[in-house]
Amino acid sequence: MRLSTVILPIHRWGEGQKIWRRAEELGFHAAYTYDHLSWRSFQDEPWFGAIPTLAAAAVATERIRLGTLVTSPNFRHPVTLAKELMSVDDVSGGRLTVGIGAGGVGFDATAMGQEAWTPKERAERFGEFLPLLDKLLTQDATTHEGRFYSAVEARNIPGCVQRPRVPFYVAATGPRGLRLAAEHGQGWVTYGDPKGPAAMPAEQAPAVIEAQLEKLTAACEAQGRDMATLEKVLLQGSTAEKPLQSVGAFVDWAGTYREFGITELVIHWPVPDSIFENDLAVFEEIATEGLSQLG
Template identity: 45%
Template sequence: MKHGIVLLPEHEWKIAADRWRAAEQLGYQHAWTYDHLMWRWLADRPWYGSIPTLTAAATVTSTIGLGVLVATPNFRHPVALAKELVSVDDIASGRLICGLGSGAPGFDASVLGGPDLGPRERADRFEAFVELLDAVLARGSVTKVSRWYTASGVNFHPRADEAPRLPFAVAATGPRGMALAAEYARYWITSGPPNDFRMRPLREVVPLLRDQVRGIDAACERAGRDPAGLGKLFVADAAVGGITSSLAAYEDAAGELAEVGITDLVVHWPRPDQPYQGDEQVIVDFAEKHLGGE
């Protein structure tokens, strides 16, 4: 199993830089930050942009994967996002992972005056979002008009051409999103029950995770893809709590998730208060024991 960590973009860079360096030194394979304009529990506190944060993180690290968790159509346009992604990926020497999600209702969806969309419309928009983002990154020359996006005479450089484009990580719990993950992504992302933040024990979520893994495997098979070639990434501490409450809990969770079929476990850097309150020493101890960290 690979291990990752989420660093909320809440600190001034003089503080945040040390956290990103530490994540790499501890041996985590990837580190992520959230892509929101304002975030539910910390709306009254400092909150910085994901793209500038990841750009800065790329300059103070050299090996760790750097991830967006997750860009959505709520306030992103695929063409503009593509330009930012390839710029960060260049600075990071090919270490960027672009997490993508359909975008839940809330501040990010309404702040720019966007329409109030139902689940079916959000799914339609997400399909258009992923397809256009992939086309721009991979082919470069794109003209496409849909209900959701206009890309008129795009001539995009740099582009993937014959090389693999930067990897996508698609968050999905339903069949349409899983189909997108199977077709376009290197990773599929789940946090268990979608948009549910009740912090239940992992054992209560394991049956759902097993169903979800079966669902994404089936989506891969329908797409003619080997399910083993798609990473299955679980983001802890949202719908599931307690994983980093102790070293033993962390170890037990990693083992149980591996049995379910999860390939990558991502936890949050422990904070002094909620959300994600915890003891930083737990991630240090886990890293020293299992990741070869300093």
């Protein structure tokens, strides 16, 4: 099992670069950031772009993997996104992971003036978006005419440092998304029950993940995919669980999900006076000692 962190893009780079470097020093497997234009309680606070932040983090660090968690079609087009991802993969020396999902409502979902998409339309768009992004990142030139997205001799030369392309970690819980994860993903991402993870009693949260893993297993079997070849990633912070209160709480929490087959846990870097407020000293202790105490 690996341990990673999410660093929100809320810091001016003079301060932000220190956090990304510290994440590497603490030994995190990866440091991700949200790809939004704004987000929830931070919507009237500083918030920077994910791709420029990752490019800067790539220069500021040497070993830690970097990525989005997650990007979506809400305000992205596969052609321009592919070019940006290829570029960050190059700057980082092949350390980029692309967390990607269908997107949601609110925040930046209508920032470009579009009508809010229904769940069905989001799923349909994602079903076209992800395979096209796959092609764009694995071919020198791509032409595609789709219902939602098109590409005309879109070129991505020299391609990704990682071959055949940067890994995709697909965030999904529904049948269409799980099928895409099984077909195109190198990893799968969940944060709990998408209908309201915080409202569910903490003791019921593991059963949700267990049920999602069963559906993922079925999706892999339908695609002829070995489930073991897919990373299973759990993003902490949306449920009522409190694993960052102490090292002991983290060990208990991590042990539960390791038994289910989760291979990577992602915890939020503490943000004072927010829903991600946690003791930084305890957080750093968890980073350095948490997994070793699992036994």
